[in-house]
Amino acid sequence: MFRPILVVLAAGMGSRYGGLKQIDPVGPNGEVIIDYSLYDAKRAGFETVVFIIKEEIEAAFKEAIGNRIEEYMEVRYAFQELTMFTEEAGIPEGRERPWGTSHAVLCAAEQIDAPFAVINADDYYGPGAYKLLYEFLRDHADSPQNDYCMVGYRLANTLTDHGTVSRGICSSDANDYLQVIDERKKIEKVPGGGRFTEDEGASWEFLPDDTLVSMNMWGFTPAFLGQLKELFPEFLRRIKEENPLRGEFYLPAAIAALLADGRARVKVLSSPDRWFGVTYREDKPRVMEALAAKHAAGEYPTPLWQKAVDGDVEINYA
Secondary structure, three states, X not given: OOOOEEEEEOOOHHHHOOOOOOOOOOOOOOOOHHHHHHHHXXXXXXXXXXXXXXXXXXXXXXXXXXXXXXXXXXXEXXXXXXXXXXXXXXXXXXXXXOOOHHHHHHHOHHHOOOOEEEEEXXXXXXXXXXXXXXXXXXXXXXXXXXXXXEEEEEXXXXXXXXXXXXXXXXXEOOOOEEEEEEEEEXXXXXXXXXXXXXXXXXXXXXXXXXXXXXXXXXXXXXXXXXXXXXXXXXXXHHHHHHOOOOOOOOHHHHHXXXXXXXXXXXEEEEOOOOOEEOOXXXXXXXXXXXXXXXXXXXXOOOOOOHHHHHXXXXXXXX
């Protein structure tokens, strides 16, 4: 049996961090958020990571992240390029923007030969989330159905004090299978939860603290790659009419299409962890304080990776 693989969406890092030379350290020994994701995934049992990047940042990415991670995990690379899988529908004139997260995963298909998890490169998900993901993928590797999963978070554990955010609001059935994801933009923190507007503030809708939201943390079997390959040309044809220069094919959109056709089911795994990310510059001090507290409490060694190598931290190979 193949061990589950971790797939990291990092193709946008070059534009966000100026070629990766300005990655923000958030840990007490200069660690960046992706260090914690990989460390937590390793502890949960993941031994292979696939980084999806743009080819032009390959050297900088390896220097900043990849080379040192090779000491602890098998590292593979996949490149997301605008021209990939566009032969049938073509590329709209003037299009430069990437095709989105579903396309990114499709671009990594040749590097994925086992059940796999997908995460964002710049989100802190917490160790419990990786344990849930790994165990689901391990237990459903041979499932005859297209059984996938999503790690959901309480809305209260994902909001910032410094502005609005976009979140996928999830609805599930009595057996915790996903029914709907509604993407809501401009959600701001308020007492007891959040609120969002779709008319520039003319009206607001309240969301309670315990509303389940998606933070783009998924688990799939390799069958999903074939489904993406079928869905992507139709998306391209539609986007050329609706939004040719900026439209993107996101993972929730692919999942929604499969759910609507009854071609997959998605188990919602509820994470007890708190999500962290630097959505706004003002978020960074809070993230640094939270991670420093976790180090101080013994949840992480300092420095993060060195003591794992020295054997001072027990790694759980599930």
